[in-house]
Amino acid sequence: MNNTHLTFLFFGFVFLFLYFVPFMPRGKQIALVYLRYLVLASIAALILAPFFWLICSAFKDPEVLMAYTFLPPVAEWSSQTINFSNLKKLFEKEETLEGAIYFWRYIVNSFFLASTSTVVTLFFSSLGGYALAKYEFRGRSFLILFMLGTMMIPAMLLLSPLYHLIHKINWMDTYWALIVPGACSAFGMFLFRQAFFSVPSTLVEAARIDGCGEFGIYLNIVMPLVRPITAAFCLISFLGSWNAFIAPDVFIQTQSKLTLTVALNQYVDVYDQQYGVFLAGTLLAIIPPAILFFSLEKEFVSGLTSGAIKG
């Protein structure tokens, strides 16, 4: 019987107390509400535990990384056990023959790739989705079926031929190779198609009568109406690019052009796994998507789910 068991027992007793003791007018109801919060809190704690572990590990000296799950007991806190050595190592100057590279470079690269592909993909996908939603044309159903089909082809199948193609057009080791091939996703087009369904056609017609060009309608009338979807899609696309590993790994070859994911993975190689540094880097890598998400959570959620609800 240790501390954890005692804690569990305590919580259990509270519940039983609330549920069975009859002197409270709505005892049973309160007990159930209490239970609900208890379950939710436990699950939240389980989900947060690895994050907490990550934060602790980033600041533990590699010597004590394995010794304690989270942090050493306060008695052992010293600059030996808790320090910034991992972070320092991460940001150390990395001398390559092309000059020094600092970790910041990878962060900028990741930002650049993720944001640029998001902007490009946003434009193309929304344009395509608009076409699918608001126009009648021959071959539309075929196109939709085709798009559905492409989503089921495993990407790994196309890796080798894609490599061959990228090499042929001389895009190897450039960011074009990472941004362009995925620049218009079927998923994005479907999402925007769903969104545009909710824009009344009368609005579009009215704008047309007013003399607004087709592209103008898209740009000025319709797009501003689907902000939640735009936000949701931006986040998904940004996350996808930010966390991508296989593509940058295969196509990018110069060290200074690497993204965060690939650069951090270099700390965990065949002979030498520097977990402390890796974990510190991961912590940093999670912060931008987290900021993006937390500041825009509502829009993101409503946008993401609107596609599913109507589809």
Added chain:
Amino acid sequence: MPKFPYGKVPFWILLIAISTGIFNLVATLSKRGEKPDLVFVSFARSHMEAYEEATEEFQKEHGVKVQLQLVSDRTVKSRLQNAFLTNANVPDVVEILADTMGTFTKGPIEDVGFVDLTDRLHAEGLYDRFVESRYSRLSRLGRIFALPHDVHPLMLCYRSDLVEELGIDVNTLQTWDDFVEMGRRITNDLDGDGNPDRYALDLPANGDMLTPLLLQRREPLFTKNGQLKIDNDTVVDTIIWYIHQSRGKDRIAFSAGWGQTLAKTVTDGLVLFYFCPDWRTKYFETDTPHLSGKMKLMPLPAWEIGGSHVSTWGGTGLAITKASKNQELAWKFAKVLYLKAEDLGKRFKASYIIPPVKDAWDLPEFKEPVPFYTNQPIGALYAEMAKDVPSNYASPYYELARNKLNEVFINAALYYDKNGDDGLKEYIKRELARVSAYVENRAQHNIFYRQQIANR
């Protein structure tokens, strides 16, 4: 400021895109990198760091630009395969794990994507400078396709302070039988919780140490001709030995893991002896500075009296690709990296890896005592074993065979847990025959293999 009509999110992302884009543009323009004359790819960070100085000098001396790329080992394989298929952007010089050489020499010799180095080595008198047994894994049909990077002799590293406390004299541990006897004596449960708290040896739970142990017994997985040869008595015997030491109540081994878990296990005194090829010495030293002066190295116990104490684990080779446009330059570069004596001494001090270049072993750096290992001259110790390192042979199915061997081991261990020694030998024999047939079947699927057999 007018409100961005599409929402806050795209606005901020657009802003980030533009600002980082400008930064990147400026950064690339300011560097104005011309295409490098040579591209060198490796997968081990320690190797890369060791090569930087030599590469800089090479650049200055020859007035060329060399680019070093660090890639994870799996990515090296996939990049090379893709590149060979399409004759694409292949690195000029690449380090590969010796285990994988077989996959690149699968087809006809003329089609191998690496340059055949055999004639150059002989013509320039370099052939004899390397330990001969290291060529075999990097060759096919007698043609050498990569320069050996290392010898990687294997020793046992142990907690000398604890071992001496227990009154063990390692000089008496001449055979594995001696070792096991000692192990059984000292593997004890010290705090009464039913689990031993001190083990003699580290043996990975998935059977990874089988290959080096088999090599010690002069049983490489494949023969010189690339035939799988694992269903024989030595293999069965070694598997049974491995199982006995790692499972059951007479066990003396614990699976201590890798890297930081190994460091913790040895620090806690949970495991006293572990297998230490030269490449592990430096990593361990970096991971456990507090154990300085408490570690020592000893040669592997032999399998029978008078048997060999030498084995090897791992290996890397340096290959030049045929698609390279600067093959001569690449060859010069390879020679500088691997054969320049002064550098080899410095590199040894940085990584404790001894090169396969025999004349380098006389350099003073190798004979220096190393304080972490109680002032043992570990360079000299490893170099002594290096000449006798056993040969290993390549095959496109090397990794598959190792995988299947591990599978046999795991199945055998599970069988042992259930039935003990009863029928264990026959079971293992059956399993080995089964996986041998499997690998052969896989080889048959390879059209080039069939052509090769037809042409013999």
Added chain:
Amino acid sequence: MEKWKERLNKRTAPWLFLSPYLVLTLVFFIYPFIYAIILAFYQTNGPKSWNFVGLENFAFVLADGDFHIAVWNTTIFALSSILVQLPLSLGMALLLNSKKDRLKGVFRLILFSPYLVGQIFVGIIFSVIFMPRYGMFNRFLQEVIGWGLEKRWLENPNLVMPALIITAMWMYVGFNMIYFLAALQNVDQNLEEAALIDGANPWQLFWAVTFPAIKPVVLFVVVMSTIGSYQLFELPYALLQNAAGVAGYGPKDSGLTIVGYLYRTAFESGDLGTGAAIGWLLAIIIFTISFIQMKIGRGLETE
């Protein structure tokens, strides 16, 4: 400028708007696609030696024991996603579902956050968490249940798949929960109240009123989950990569997924033709299963 506007009329606009998609797809999808189809019928060894082998690659893969293991593993994983993960997500969504609850936003945030971490990172993090003796997971188990300190999650062939499933659950439970939460918002309040007045208990309430209302979303999530599960690659790749020696797919291939098998055959064994054949078989599998699921789903909907 006027000419532009004239040209860009109702008829041509859709095609113009779709042109980026069409061009990109043609170049970066169709071309590699055809290349891959052709590649599957050959065995290669460099650009000059392409040998036509007909259907042999396909025949080999279908008969290969490793392929069967991969299909088995991937299917188990997909089933666990549908039968374990989704009910969990749904359960949490039900728990969390209430009209006015400030904490709802907070919990939603917390439960969704694992999705922000990339698969590669999650894999490596959990490979350390699952370490025997010193990893967080085993220590936690030991504290709470008093068992499991030495369990070798990633080295025991029977425990690799559970470890993978646990990791995937951590990552995706919150993500799916968001979908369900939104769906639950749309459940007709009146119907719910009517059922309650009629004396239904929570269980009956769920099956009679709630579930039918969220069926389309459930179908959507199930299909998406399945497609994603069958394409699983990066998570086991990262989770099982750090044990040196024979690494990457778990002991006895217990962590081998179909895409993992493809990667191994194409890039580690150097047989790109057979790799392409595996890709094709996988595509066919995904098509078939999705098709069946959608048929069943539509069928259930019309009831």
